[in-house]
Amino acid sequence: MYLFGASGHGKVIADIAAANDIKIKAFIDQDISKNECYGFPVLNHLPEGKERLVISIGNNLTRKKIAEQVKNEIGTLIHPKSIISDSVKIEEGTVIMGGVVTNADTAIGKHCIINTNASVDHDCVIEDFVHISPNSALAGGVTVGEGSQIGIGASVIQGIKIGKWCVIGAGAVVISDIPDYSVVVGNPGRIIKKNII
Numbered sequence: 001m002y003l004f005g006a007s008g009h010g011k012v013i014a015d016i017a018a019a020n021d022i023k024i025k026a027f028i029d030q031d032i033s034k035n036e037c038y039g040f041p042v043l044n045h046l047p048e049g050k051e052r053l054v055i056s057i058g059n060n061l062t063r064k065k066i067a068e069q070v071k072n073e074i075g076t077l078i079h080p081k082s083i084i085s086d087s088v089k090i091e092e093g094t095v096i097m098g099g100v101v102t103n104a105d106t107a108i109g110k111h112c113i114i115n116t117n118a119s120v121d122h123d124c125v126i127e128d129f130v131h132i133s134p135n136s137a138l139a140g141g142v143t144v145g146e147g148s149q150i151g152i153g154a155s156v157i158q159g160i161k162i163g164k165w166c167v168i169g170a171g172a173v174v175i176s177d178i179p180d181y182s183v184v185v186g187n188p189g190r191i192i193k194k195n196i197i
Contacts, residue, residue: 001075002053004028004066006037010056013095014038016077028053046070055093055111060129060147061197067093067111091128127164145180147197165197
């Protein structure tokens with residue numbers, strides 16, 4: 001497997017691969033000054049053929065742009081020390097970090113990041129390119145739209161709908177629906193501006 005993105009986030013993903021006995025052949029990165037990351041070589045181009053890869057870039061929009069360009073088979077990586085209900089559906093390219101708990105009948109889209117110790121309860125819908133940051137908590141029945149980021153330590157009460165390409169700030173407490181492109185901070189969460197992408 002290859003990892004596209006030679007960065008700190010990529011190192012964490014490399015550890016998840018190792019914990020699953022998956023061999024990383026190399027990182028891929030467009031920064032030509034990088035030739036090594038975490039003990040692995042860094043290539044500046046996609047390898048020929050259909051080698052499997054995971055996009056190891058934390059920025060949601062960048063991850064989407066790369067996903068639209070690559071033709072390789074896309075992998076999925078799940079840390080063995082996460083707890084995932086058998087009824088959870090997980091799409092390609094998604095990475096689930098250690099300590100995550102994801103409960104019954106949740107659907108997680110493509111190229112998502114469910115980060116360290118996040119909690120995603122029953123019947124949630126996580127659309128493509130979402131990042132659920134470390135120690136954040138989604139109660140049951142929450143929907144998170146494409147490309148949105150739930151900040152570190154944020155909490156979302158049950159049944160909330162968060163639109164696409166939103167940013168929920170660190171530690172925010174979301175108690176009402178959030179429209180597309182909103183930036184939300186505070187407790188209770190309030191919209192402070194629109195996210196320009």
